[in-house]
Each structure stands twice: as C-alpha cells, then as structure tokens.
Amino acid sequence: MKSHKLFTGVALVGFGIYFLLKVLKVTPFESFYSWPTLLIIVGLAFLFQGFLGKDYSSILPGVILTGFGLHFQLVNKLAIWPNDTGTFLLIIALGFILFHQKAGSGLMNGVLFLLLAGFLLFYEDIIDSITFIQVGQETLKFLTPLLFLLIGGYFLLSKRK
Template identity: 55%
Template sequence: MKNQRIFPGIILLGFGAYFYLQQSGFTALQPFYSWPTLLIIVGAAFLFQGYGARDYDSILPGIILTGFGLHFHVVNRLKIWPDHIGTFILIIALGFLLRHQKTGAGLFQGILFLILAVLLLFYDRVAEWMGLLENGVSDVWQFWPVLIMLIGLYFLLVKKK
C-alpha cells in the first residue's frame, strides 16, 4: 500500500511547491516557472516510484519526462547543449538502458536508440570519417531513413519461431 502513495505524493508536493512559489512572486526562480519544470516534477515522481517503490517500469517514463524537461530548460542557456532531435533520442536510449539495469528488459531498444542518437548527433563527423561525402556514396546515404523503416517493418511483420 505504501508503494502506491509515492507517485501521487511527489506529484502533489512538486506541483504545490511550484504553484506556491509562482504565486508568492519569488523572483529567484522566475526562469523555472514554465512547463518544462512541470515535466521535471512528473518525471521525478516516476523516478521516485521506479527506484523508491521498486516499480522499475516507471524508470523509462521518469527518465524521458525529466530529460525532456531538463533539455528545454538547458537548451537556451548553454551554448554547448545540442538543440537536435538526436538529443531526445539519446534521452530515450538512456531511459531504456537504465530500466534494463533493473529489469533486464529493453537492452536491444536502448542500444538501438543509442546508435540512432549517435548517428543523428554526429552525422557530419561520421560521414566525414567514413569518407562518404568524397566517394559519391552520399547519394545512397540519403536513404538511411528508408532502411530504418524497412527494419521496423521486419520487426512488425516477421513472427518469431
């Protein structure tokens, strides 16, 4: 019974503190009175549920929501932080890998998302390193999204024996 009270307890504490500080006019936290902070609060509640209550399936949504919230806070404040779709995929990969650490499930998905994130974040460097731009292979390289879709269709349509 105690385990089912962690998530709503953290949500109520977090939202209550958020709205109290917002209404009180506490200006030191003014940049944090935005929707990404609410994502972080909900994500933290999932993480407390996941790790504190040993409900390990809550780790994935906790990492995703917390990571997305942190991303939206940091992206305009740190010049080194990438504003790229690969960042979101990297956060999802981290969620799968941390959940795998506790449940043993999701390693394949985590590695798949991690490879995709690295390809997206470092596409220019990977293409330069492999010499794709010089060899005329760059035209073929444009169709890698189609390859990803074909692999996805394979997973959807081919049944395990």
C-alpha cells in the first residue's frame, strides 16, 4: 500500500493557507474563500500524490477535483468559460488521458469522454448542421440520450477480456 503522507501534507498545508488567508481577510483572495477552492486544494493534493508520489491511481481524482473546483471558480468570472455539461466530461477526459500517460491504461475512456465532451459542447451547432437528415431537431434531441444508453449498455454487457 502506498504511503499517503504526501497527499495528507499537501492537503493540510493547503487548508492551512486557505484558512489563514480567510482569517486575515486578505482582500485579493476574497473571491477564493469558497467551497470550490477546497475542491482545488484536495485535487492538488491528489495530483501531488499521483505525480510526485508515483501513486498513479490518484491522478484521475486529482484532475477531476481540481478541474471541477476551477470550473466553479471560473464559470462566473470569465465570459469565455463554458457553463455546459460538456465541460465536466472534458475535465474527466483530461483525467483519463493524464492517467493513461503514466499508468498505460484508460486511453479508450479518455478518448470516449473527449468525443462526448466535444459533442455536448457543440451540440446545438452539430444538430443545426445536420440538415440532410429529414428528422426534426426534437427527434434528434430525443435520440441522443438513447444513443448514450445503448453505448453504455454495450460496455456494461460486453464480455471483458
């Protein structure tokens, strides 16, 4: 079993800095005194454990927690930041791809989530551009979740090697 001293140390130092800045009421950081910052701290602790501690199973939760925390911090502060379901899938895809880079597995999941993220981020544009199909947009919007269910069911029911 891997030692989680690095994770614990980074998390406690991060929480210490967070609460110290909050108690001291350091004004440049006032917008960071919220729960998304705590997600970022825990996520960074996982990433330190994953990369520096060579505990590669910590990379995926680290990317997800850090990414979700950053998303919730930035969504109302940056006009260009997308507030879409596809953003979450993009963060998960990044986590799987980084995990694959170190552990050698998870690439198919990363690519699948990346494709789904792209589809969801550009969903309206894709639906609008499919003019050659004589099916209405509402029908396509209904068929999309069914497609996800079918693909997910295939992965759940197909035999594992």
